[in-house]
Amino acid sequence: MKERGLLIVLSGPSGVGKGTVRKEIFSQEDTKFHYSISVTTRKPRTGEVDGIDYFFKSRTEFESMIEQERLLEWAEFVGNYYGTPVDYVEKTLSEGKDVFLEIEVQGALQVRKAFPEGLFIFLMPPSLDELKNRIVTRGTESAEVIENRLQAAKEEILLMDAYDYVVENDQVQLACDRIKAIVTAEHCRRERVAPLYKKKISEV
Template structure:
């Protein structure tokens, strides 16, 4: 009954995953953030085990070989991934852990950890999503068009998720996610094994 939940928050780029995840953690101090492993060099002020688990390339490749990552990817010459051991130890301690990740990475996690709770964050509309991406002011029109095309493809993968939450307002989105977490903790499947153990203990007494 005391085991935690792995909550996987995903969705297209620009939908606001990071903002929602940060707000959820502010509201729930016990919600653990899934720390990724990486081979990139630490930046000023970054702490190993807090911002990332910093690994050498050989260490990271060894983690891949040992199936010690729930997912991994290479980006701009560096590796990034989700350590399985950190997730499992956190869950065993009874704490919920949240993983904020892109769609393709989330689907890889689901292959190895299907018992997780997979939540797809949806924009109010594609026009709103485009406005959010454009509002960053960091990409030209060609890049924005490409990202919108990718976003549409990613949204077609929503059927592989357990829940969908529209990110129209941060407060509303966080409330819906909080409701999902509460409901998941009350699923009968989480109690059956423990009830059987309690029953056996009573019979032996």
């Protein structure tokens, strides 16, 4: 009996630093998670490789994936589709490997429906003031956009009840350590491992 991998979903409000935390985790040598490769209809940028950076598809192909329910979640941004292919996730989990998704809150809620047994981690800003600072220092948004984002963040924070864990992003390194600790701990959960041990005992 082989332990199935864990689906780890990192999500959280806009501007909380999900991408930074994800990049830091995957820059660490001892990270054993597999990053879930997204499907997109966006054109490849220089150096991007199909099947490594993204699965590049046409709009027709993507829409047929939606129809066939082959996407765990999907969304449209600036005229392009982005989504998470269920086949890749399923295949990797069944090989006993942990799969890591970093997605927006709405996407995470879609994934929860298909994978209720996933590990849903909500990345929290240290405070809403801090979130405001982070949004402002990007320097690319108007005051109105910032205010809307803050309001949206407040609403998204109330969504944390749909998650299993809340990790504060006070320091990127600490946030990464906590996420890795959560995955280590989950691999020790009795419900998950007891069947494997009982089998072992029965063989002595």
